[in-house]
Amino acid sequence: MTHRISTIVRRALCAVALAGWMVTLGCPTARTQERLPSPTEAAVTALQQDIDLLGDFNRLDLTKEQMRGLIAEVEAIQARMRENQAQRDAVLTMLQPHLEAQKAALLKDEPVPSTVSNQIKVLADQLNQLDAKADRDLVTEFGPRLHKLLSQPQIDILTWVDEARLNALEQLAWARDMTDEEYKTEAEVTAQNLAEGRDITKEQVLDIFRRARAMSEADYAKGKDGLASELLPAMRGETDSIDTVLIHRLQPPRLLPVLGEKLGQMK
Numbered sequence: 001m002t003h004r005i006s007t008i009v010r011r012a013l014c015a016v017a018l019a020g021w022m023v024t025l026g027c028p029t030a031r032t033q034e035r036l037p038s039p040t041e042a043a044v045t046a047l048q049q050d051i052d053l054l055g056d057f058n059r060l061d062l063t064k065e066q067m068r069g070l071i072a073e074v075e076a077i078q079a080r081m082r083e084n085q086a087q088r089d090a091v092l093t094m095l096q097p098h099l100e101a102q103k104a105a106l107l108k109d110e111p112v113p114s115t116v117s118n119q120i121k122v123l124a125d126q127l128n129q130l131d132a133k134a135d136r137d138l139v140t141e142f143g144p145r146l147h148k149l150l151s152q153p154q155i156d157i158l159t160w161v162d163e164a165r166l167n168a169l170e171q172l173a174w175a176r177d178m179t180d181e182e183y184k185t186e187a188e189v190t191a192q193n194l195a196e197g198r199d200i201t202k203e204q205v206l207d208i209f210r211r212a213r214a215m216s217e218a219d220y221a222k223g224k225d226g227l228a229s230e231l232l233p234a235m236r237g238e239t240d241s242i243d244t245v246l247i248h249r250l251q252p253p254r255l256l257p258v259l260g261e262k263l264g265q266m267k
Contacts (some may be wrong), residue, residue, distance in 0.1 A: 002020060003267055014043060015106055021177065022214065026097060036150040037074070046254065048077075049252070049254045050258050053252065053254060053255055053258045054258060054262065056158070056249075057158075057258075057259070057262070060150070060154045060157055060158065061154075062154070064263070066098050066149060066150065067259065067262065067263045067266060068263065069149045070149060070250075071256065071259050071263065073142060073145060073146060073250065074250050074255055074256050074258055074259065075147065075256060076142070077138060077142055077250050077251065078250075078251065078253075078256065079237075080137075080141075081134070081137060081138075081251065084130070084134045088127060088130055088131075091123055091126050091127055091130065094123055094151060095120065095124075096118075098116050098119045098120050099120065100121070101113070101116045102116055102117070102120065109209045114192050119248060134223065135240075135244050135248075138247045139241070139243045139244055139247055142247060143243040143246070143247070146243075146246055146247075146250075155242070158246060158249050159234065159238075159242050159245040159246050160236070160238070160245070161236070163237075164232050164235040164236045164237070165225075165228050165229070165232060165235075165259075168227075168228035168229075168231040168232055168233040168235045169224060169228045169236075171194070171231060171234075171235065172208070172209075172212045172227055172231065173222060173229060174188065175209040175212050175213060176212050176213055176215075176220070183209075183213070184259065188202070190205075191203075191205035191209065194235070195234055196234050197239060198234050198236075198239065199233045199239075200231075200233040200234050204230075204235055205231065208227055208230050208231050211227065212227055248252035260264060
């Protein structure tokens with residue numbers, strides 16, 4: 001999961017990038033359609049968010065005691081996020097005049113001054129650093145508590161590790177089913193693609209493939225789960241640590257009222 005940055009800053013970075021420098025934060029495409037939602041649309045969107053959250057958290061099959069504990073942790077996490085926002089606001093306050101200067105230049109169809117674009121980049125980097133530190137601090141404080149509260153299978157569901165493990169098992173089955181000729185042609189390219197940008201190397205992926213292919217059916221039945229665990233870094237959709245993903249999953253503003261309503265329905 002990448003660190004968040006406000007839409008206004010990302011737009012500013014896009015405009016500056018077009019003026020001649022590049023950043024790695026990602027920008028909305030020109031085709032993105034934005035509109036002010038009506039009250040009905042906003043209500044429907046909130047309902048859909050609630051439904052999505054319930055679909056995710058119902059899979060955990062939480063006990064009533066766990067639900068109470070989780071609500072307490074979510075309250076504490078979101079309170080800490082509000083405290084962190086004060087630091088972000090300080091940087092945003094410094095950023096605002098530079099964005100205004102950028103806007104003024106664009107209104108006149110003039111190049112954005114390099115001093116302005118450089119400061120926007122510096123301050124945007126500061127925002128990203130603040131977000132990264134906030135994540136680390138939240139993981140340090142709340143990670144151990146959440147691991148005590150939730151079972152490992154529940155954490156695997158919440159962080160999508162269960163899905164990644166299924167994908168890893170499918171990948172191992174693919175590696176075992178290939179002929180020797182197919183393996184020579186496809187394995188290295190596949191391993192390179194799986195390892196790209198991940199906390200695993202191509203050589204490690206290939207080693208897992210080789211061991212899976214060398215096993216007998218009986219040995220593979222016993223050892224496939226261990227191999228799948230080794231392959232997990234290549235299969236996860238997130239590049240953040242599992243505990244960071246876990247903390248992010250508890251940050252949506254709608255989560256707290258949804259969990260409260262869910263607790264009220266539990267017997």
